Amino acid sequence: MTHAGTSAPTVDGAPATGRPLHHVWNQCVGAGRANEALRADWQAHFREAVDVLGARYVRFHGLFHDDMFVYRGNDGGGGGFGPPTPLAEPVHTFSYVDKVFDFILSTGARPFVELGFMPRDLATQTETLFWWKAHCSPPNDMGRWADLVAASVRHWIERYGIDEVLQWRFEVWNEPNLVPLFWTGTRTQYFELYEASVRAIKAIDERLLVGGPSTSVFVPDDRYAGEYEDSSKSIATGQAEDPDALDWRPVWVEEFIAWCHERDLPVDFFTAHLYPTDYAATPSGGAKEISRYVDATYDDLTLLQRIVADSPYAGAEIHITEWSTSPSSRDRSHDTLFAATYITRAYLRCASLADSISYWTFTDVFEEGGAGLGPFHGGFGLVNEQGLHKPTFHAFSMLAQLGDEVLAELPHGVVTRDSATGRVAGVLFNYPDEMGGRSVRAQNTYAAARGLADVGTPRRVTHTVAGLPAGATFDLVQLDWEHGNVAEAWHAMGEPINLTLPQTAALRDAADDLLRRTLTASDDGVLEIDLDLPPWAVVGIVQTDPRPAA
DSSP, X not given: OOGGGOOOOEETTBOOOOOBOOOTTTSOEEXXXXXGGGSHHHHHHHHHHHHTTOOOEEEEEOTTSGGGTOEEEEOOOOTTSSOXXXXXXXXXXXXXXXXXXHHHHHTTOEEEEEEOOOOGGGBSOOOEETTTTEEOSOBSOHHHHHHHHHHHHHHHHHHHOHHHHTTOEEEEOSOTTSTTTTOOSOHHHHHHHHHHHHHHHHHHOTTSOEEEEEEEOEESSSTTSSSSOOGGGGHHHHHOSOGXXXXXXXXXXXXXXXXXXXXXXXXXXXXXXXXXXXXXXXXXXXXXXXXXXXXXXXXXXXXXXXXXXXXXXXXXXXXXXXXXXXXXTTOGGGGSHHHHHHHHHHHHHHTTSOSEEEESOSBSOOOBTBSOSSSOSOOSOSBOTTOOBOHHHHHHHHHHTOOSEEEEEETTEEEEEOTTTOOEEEEEEOOOGGGTTBOOOOOSSHHHHGGGGGSOOOEEEEEEEESOOTTOEEEEEEEBTTBSOXXXXXXXXXXXXXXXXXXXXHHHHHHTOOEEEEEEOOTTSOEXXXXXXXXXXXXXXXXXXXXXXX
């Protein structure tokens, strides 16, 4: 497809690839839990993620947690004037959820609904997870769980209309393979939860979209093969001389397919989490962190896509509902330039392999372990708690500017065109060859994380884009060690844990101080790109006045 009947520009003399570019990076973004979405700072950060980064959906935990007051077994009385009055039957109330969903929809985005966790009055076990005490057990009454799911969906249809809710996705639970953390039951009990949930939703309207199993990471061993997790089964992974040479496979996906097909259960989409990090057991009973190679996400997605295509559910969507450089909310690499380059490379390489790859998360307003210690504590977010833009935010911003047609796939980036406006845009990066295929590893200290600054050499990047309007102008923004590196600016301050207002203002300036300049095409419509990219740099180039060539 070309704009206004004109031929597409060429890059380095080659015709356009014609391949569509699916923006898997901003189709969905992650967040911590539903109750955090009631906070003003969370909402400000999310609105920016929608307006600047193009986020279309958001997914989070805890929709049915007790702090959202959805499942009520009493009237909430008491308060020093007597105990609450028990109710004869559970009552479902949605006032808090309504506030969250109303806000999300007001931004132009939609919820990607994760059904969980278990309300306390429905939980079979009292043990909890996280600072905010999530209940992660199977229900003590599956019928009442199904009633809760059905009542919720009916309420949303009544409030927002069926045409709107048909655009949502309903994902059953989160990482049930992580026993006893996110799920205290068996694999079969999770499958039964899925069955109850999907039947409840499809009974309302068969067109509603439901999926799972939302399992965490790929593994090369049988630690999740049985009904219960047995960490000893991963000792072989921890002992392997070359873990990258092992056969990494998705967790529970193939078993989930077989179980659902046998019972004629619909699966509209499959979900999994693809952190390129594993925590394998050691003979001493400890855990060894394994950081996989730089293309692990690409290879895992290729395998997952093939498994789904060869299944009875061929054609089902694939959504990676959590992804990042690591699954640790105290990984100091998340705050760095290096993570930005890593995710830019991965997203461009994986764009055709999934319907969405949801970055975990868009904000550091995230309290699984409580609030972070200091402004840059390795939180997952694209912005920190103060809303300061991390390098990963700028990478997302550059990716968001790309068009939907690929003009050229380059060794270190891409040049695209927008089919509606004809605007040409590109992203280039320097993920150093000196990394030798290694990924950006999780680090517990900023001193360790910033060590990658010594890795890599500059890369000269030269490309010619022809077929542009005469004198077309382009904005160039460059993220590198000296520009937009807010964690390093914080390090230069002495790493203060509690920022003053002037310090916050100075860091905000540093966070957005990217290298900016203008490129101009020649009178015959040729743009010469000739850049010396420092190691780890990410560059966005966007046409400022898109109009077709004469």
